[in-house]
Amino acid sequence: MTTTSIADPMSPATTTIPVGPLHVALEEPMYFRIDISGERVAHVGINAGHVHRGIEYLATKRTLIQNVVLTERICSLCSNSHPEAFAMAAEEIGGIEVPERGKYLRVIAAEVKRVASHLFNVAILAHLVGYDALFMHVMQVREIAQDLKEGVFGNRMDLGAICIGGARYDLDEETTALLRSSLDKLEPEIAEIEKTYRTNGSILRRTRDVGVLANSDAIACGVVGPVARASGVDYDVRREAPYHVYDRMPVEVKTRQDGDVWSRAMIRLHEARNAISIIRRCLDTLPTGPVNVGEKPDVPAGRAVARSEAPRGELIYFLKTGDSEQPERLKWRVPSFMNWDALTFMMRDAKVADIAIIVNSIDPCVSCTER
Amino acid sequence: MNFLALFARNLTKGPYTEPFPFAPAPTAKRFRGKIEFDAETCEGCRLCERVCPAGAIRMTRTAEGMTFDCWHDSCVFCGNCEFHCPTKSIHQTADWHLAHTQDQKFLMVEHALIPNQICAECGKEALATAPATRTVTPPLSPTETQHLKALCPKCRAKFIRARKAAA
Numbered sequence: 251m252t253t254t255s256i257a258d259p260m261s262p263a264t265t266t267i268p269v270g271p272l273h274v275a276l277e278e279p280m281y282f283r284i285d286i287s288g289e290r291v292a293h294v295g296i297n298a299g300h301v302h303r304g305i306e307y308l309a310t311k312r313t314l315i316q317n318v319v320l321t322e323r324i325c326s327l328c329s330n331s332h333p334e335a336f337a338m339a340a341e342e343i344g345g346i347e348v349p350e351r352g353k354y355l356r357v358i359a360a361e362v363k364r365v366a367s368h369l370f371n372v373a374i375l376a377h378l379v380g381y382d383a384l385f386m387h388v389m390q391v392r393e394i395a396q397d398l399k400e401g402v403f404g405n406r407m408d409l410g411a412i413c414i415g416g417a418r419y420d421l422d423e424e425t426t427a428l429l430r431s432s433l434d435k436l437e438p439e440i441a442e443i444e445k446t447y448r449t450n451g452s453i454l455r456r457t458r459d460v461g462v463l464a465n466s467d468a469i470a471c472g473v474v475g476p477v478a479r480a481s482g483v484d485y486d487v488r489r490e491a492p493y494h495v496y497d498r499m500p501v502e503v504k505t506r507q508d509g510d511v512w513s514r515a516m517i518r519l520h521e522a523r524n525a526i527s528i529i530r531r532c533l534d535t536l537p538t539g540p541v542n543v544g545e546k547p548d549v550p551a552g553r554a555v556a557r558s559e560a561p562r563g564e565l566i567y568f569l570k571t572g573d574s575e576q577p578e579r580l581k582w583r584v585p586s587f588m589n590w591d592a593l594t595f596m597m598r599d600a601k602v603a604d605i606a607i608i609v610n611s612i613d614p615c616v617s618c619t620e621r
Numbered sequence: 622m623n624f625l626a627l628f629a630r631n632l633t634k635g636p637y638t639e640p641f642p643f644a645p646a647p648t649a650k651r652f653r654g655k656i657e658f659d660a661e662t663c664e665g666c667r668l669c670e671r672v673c674p675a676g677a678i679r680m681t682r683t684a685e686g687m688t689f690d691c692w693h694d695s696c697v698f699c700g701n702c703e704f705h706c707p708t709k710s711i712h713q714t715a716d717w718h719l720a721h722t723q724d725q726k727f728l729m730v731e732h733a734l735i736p737n738q739i740c741a742e743c744g745k746e747a748l749a750t751a752p753a754t755r756t757v758t759p760p761l762s763p764t765e766t767q768h769l770k771a772l773c774p775k776c777r778a779k780f781i782r783a784r785k786a787a788a
Contacts, residue, residue, distance in 0.1 A: 313671070319697065323697065400649045400652060408699070410699055418704055425651070
């Protein structure tokens, strides 16, 4: 047999295998057509569109108030970031100033979601590595965050924390105590998990130098969120364009230079811990006053762009309103859209067995991306 | 992480899962579950119907009055109706027991009727909704509210105007 370049997809030595569309990493459909040469990936073709539900069109048939709920249900893991950015765009058009307490409450909701989302992704990584005892443990720790969400917001995933003009929930003594005690339980557990991921041989062997995204490729692909920060791109919307009260929060933007799967996991764990300090700061400095501007704020015709830092990265919303109650156009660009293009770089020459680990490392949110 | 220590901890703590259905599952007080509607305090503004993103709420004029229906099989439990309801006549209970068999699917409805009544002043038939009194100054006394409730919308407006003129 003659030796052929492994990077050539047309070479006769390559075989094409389908990965997906079901159960690549998470239980979300994404289809990869992968040409392999021996045990190595030679070429990656990404096929999207399996969960297109037409939500952008649907949004133009719903009123702004209904869309707060609709956008929350685009995706479960970043379910707070969508209505948050949507409400920010509507407030921009209407010139609505969110009351101070409402801003703090929005930050608390966003950071609680960030903790749960990052823990989920890191847990799935352990599962894909084959370390299911660790997977179970991280999911159990995440359960503390889930119980906290149920206790404070009334639901494990869809918080319903946002309304146009402020926050929809308020904290009383009981829920503040629940928040604090849950954070006290979470913090040492996450620190312990972080230590495990830093030192455990099984994790390190499968994640170090796997799925490397070089800094130049990261910039070329325009990746965002933990994926960008793990490749040395120092960018976080909470710091670059502070919204709500993030300018007063201890937001630590940590970057790593290696750009491998492990770095992305470590960035997520660090952010989960940082989110806890942010929530604590919010609780310590929470002002009194109204949480929102009232029942039905007026949003005139206009257009606006808003962005927020979702757990997966920068989320951008464009809203165009007309004279009716329904928006004329609502469009969003989700972080996974930028990140999944980088998969072709990450999977270059990767082992077939590492494909699922690499896909999971961008924390793909297919339901957001394909809406 | 020392998994032996974790193992010992988990062994002494026992299962993390709830023993449901053999014992009641603990539910948070703020849990957003089944919708409950109180026809007594409803003003009939139909805002809940308009803000419901799932179209689960329907209010319909019938010969007997106005019916309220919330279809729990369509409801997404977002709580928009409760948040926007001016009188909080609609609220989410912590009840999440909604599992049902296929033949029950059209029965998972919160149904109520705001009946018609004969106006105590003019004798015309009108809905017996709760009077919208939040913006009235000075606030109405309970007896005044009771009296207002027995009137039709026109006579209610007349009463409020007369009260304002007297004040």
